[in-house]
Amino acid sequence: MFQTVLLSLTEGFGKTLEIFVLTLLGAVPLGLLIAFGSMSRFRILGWPVKLVIWIVRGTPLMLQLLIIYYGPGLILGNNWWGSGASGRFTAAIIAFIFNYACYFSEIYRGGIEGVPRGQREAGQVLGMTNTQIFFRVTLLQVVKRIIPPMGNEVITLVKDTSLARVISVYEIIWNGQAFIKSQGLIWPLFFTGLFYLLFSGALTLLLGWVEKKLDYFKV
Amino acid sequence: MALLQVQELRKSFDGLQVLKGVSFEMNQGETVSIIGPSGGGKTTLLRCLNFLEIPSGGRIAVGGETLFDAENRRGLTEKEIRQNRLHFGLVFQSFNLFPQYTALGNVSLAPRLRAKERPDYKARHKELGEEIEARSVDLLKRVGLGDKLNYYPHQLSGGQQQRVAIARALALTPDVLFFDEPTSALDPELTGEVLNVIRQLAAAKMTMVVVTHEMSFAAAVSDKVLFIDGGVIAEEGPPEQVLRNPLEERTRQFLRGYEK
Numbered sequence: 348m349f350q351t352v353l354l355s356l357t358e359g360f361g362k363t364l365e366i367f368v369l370t371l372l373g374a375v376p377l378g379l380l381i382a383f384g385s386m387s388r389f390r391i392l393g394w395p396v397k398l399v400i401w402i403v404r405g406t407p408l409m410l411q412l413l414i415i416y417y418g419p420g421l422i423l424g425n426n427w428w429g430s431g432a433s434g435r436f437t438a439a440i441i442a443f444i445f446n447y448a449c450y451f452s453e454i455y456r457g458g459i460e461g462v463p464r465g466q467r468e469a470g471q472v473l474g475m476t477n478t479q480i481f482f483r484v485t486l487l488q489v490v491k492r493i494i495p496p497m498g499n500e501v502i503t504l505v506k507d508t509s510l511a512r513v514i515s516v517y518e519i520i521w522n523g524q525a526f527i528k529s530q531g532l533i534w535p536l537f538f539t540g541l542f543y544l545l546f547s548g549a550l551t552l553l554l555g556w557v558e559k560k561l562d563y564f565k566v
Numbered sequence: 567m568a569l570l571q572v573q574e575l576r577k578s579f580d581g582l583q584v585l586k587g588v589s590f591e592m593n594q595g596e597t598v599s600i601i602g603p604s605g606g607g608k609t610t611l612l613r614c615l616n617f618l619e620i621p622s623g624g625r626i627a628v629g630g631e632t633l634f635d636a637e638n639r640r641g642l643t644e645k646e647i648r649q650n651r652l653h654f655g656l657v658f659q660s661f662n663l664f665p666q667y668t669a670l671g672n673v674s675l676a677p678r679l680r681a682k683e684r685p686d687y688k689a690r691h692k693e694l695g696e697e698i699e700a701r702s703v704d705l706l707k708r709v710g711l712g713d714k715l716n717y718y719p720h721q722l723s724g725g726q727q728q729r730v731a732i733a734r735a736l737a738l739t740p741d742v743l744f745f746d747e748p749t750s751a752l753d754p755e756l757t758g759e760v761l762n763v764i765r766q767l768a769a770a771k772m773t774m775v776v777v778t779h780e781m782s783f784a785a786a787v788s789d790k791v792l793f794i795d796g797g798v799i800a801e802e803g804p805p806e807q808v809l810r811n812p813l814e815e816r817t818r819q820f821l822r823g824y825e826k
């Protein structure tokens with residue numbers, strides 16, 4: 348029995364990891380784009396972007412998952428996602444990426460705006476180009492500033508992946524819960540917690556290491 | 567011919583006129599001090615001359631080459647602005663060192679980036695890098711920080727940081743070096759070391775414009791003093807005149823505030 352459970356949970360955790368990794372791969376760069384959009388001097392771009400961020404951050408991710416998955420079929424009468432597991436998974440990833448990109452964008456914005464104006468100006472009077480200033484002066488200071496809040500979001504994402512079960516993506520909790528119905532076993536569900544703890548523990552260590560690496564200077 | 571010529575320089579911020587036509591000239595090797603009450607436009611003048619602000623009117627020329635002329639409707643491109651800035655250096659009140667670089671890194675960063683634009687960079691990058699490093703070390707020694715090359719800004723005192731900032735500004739061999747109240751952010755016991763460095767530069771005939779509230783320093787170091795008040799040069803002349811026997815009542819009134 349233990350082996351069956353372990354196998355099933357490991358498989359579910361694979362899905363969890365997939366959601367986690369794909370969300371980060373998508374949301375980290377998309378968040379930067381959204382951040383630049385929200386900081387745009389052109390209000391015609393800035394305002395709509397800010398509105399979208401407000402909506403995404405102000406509503407539950409679970410609701411967004413449901414709307415993104417069922418919306419096309421029920422509102423547009425055309426289910427883009429198809430009916431299979433891969434369609435549900437794609438819809439979930441898109442919802443996650445979009446949601447997390449909005450959170451990340453606010454962190455980026457804070458990080459970028461937190462770099463004192465004098466840093467930029469010091470680069471300018473030294474004849475540096477805007478690109479040089481961004482990559483040689485600003486970027487590392489922004490990274491240092493955003494590591495702690497980004498770390499919090501990443502740890503939250505580990506746990507948020509479980510929301511994907513609402514549109515029947517077979518991640519680890521889904522698989523764990525299945526044993527209640529089929530075998531009347533509750534312990535597999537507790538066991539899923541161990542996976543989360545180990546994974547978020549490892550991430551915490553990694554983030555601490557990165558923070559320490561950037562400890563050589565102060566901003 | 568004067569090295570720096572500033573004619574009728576104007577700057578407004580959303581209708582608020584901050585510089586109302588500032589004109590002055592200075593020769594190679596001169597040190598000009600600028601004094602005046604807070605809000606008079608001293609910082610704005612320096613920021614305009616370094617193209618951190620684009621003036622609303624007037625003309626700026628260096629060595630006879632016009633860098634900026636408001637009459638020229640075309641305006642400046644990013645690239646021209648950058649070229650113009652290389653004629654000048656600016657030392658900020660708040661140092662603005664790059665925190666993630668050591669003292670040496672702060673001084674050598676801009677020269678390294680400049681070197682990349684040279685046509686012979688590919689062939690000689692190693693040699694060029696070594697030259698820049700050696701020069702940067704020299705500059706830091708010159709400001710008395712030869713033993714702090716590998717310190718990060720947060721490991722240095724304010725006075726030391728400001729001296730690194732001076733070395734950093736010198737690294738690109740500007741034609742004119744501007745200082746905006748270089749000691750105002752420092753504890754009194756640290757101002758001396760920074761003023762001494764500026765004194766040395768003056769003795770070495772660096773062309774400099776120093777905005778300062780240190781009147782005895784200004785008297786000792788300047789060839790000329792400008793008193794700026796309300797966006798105009800209210801009085802200018804040799805330090806003996808402006809600081810000791812001002813012709814204008816406004817100057818007298820301002821200086822009274824500095825008497826003990």
Ligand SMILES: Nc1ncnc2c1ncn2[C@@H]1O[C@H](COP(=O)(O)OP(=O)(O)O)[C@@H](O)[C@H]1O
Nearest residue numbers: 579582584602603604605606607608609610611
């Ligand atoms: N970016 C800006 N926008 C609006 N007003 C400004 C700006 N920069 C400076 N000013 C105004 O210009 C005036 C002169 O400021 P400043 O040049 O800093 O004077 P000083 O350096 O002589 O104290 C002040 O009234 C200040 O509020």
Ligand SMILES: [Mg+2]
Nearest residue numbers: 608609610747
């Ligand atoms: Mg000022």
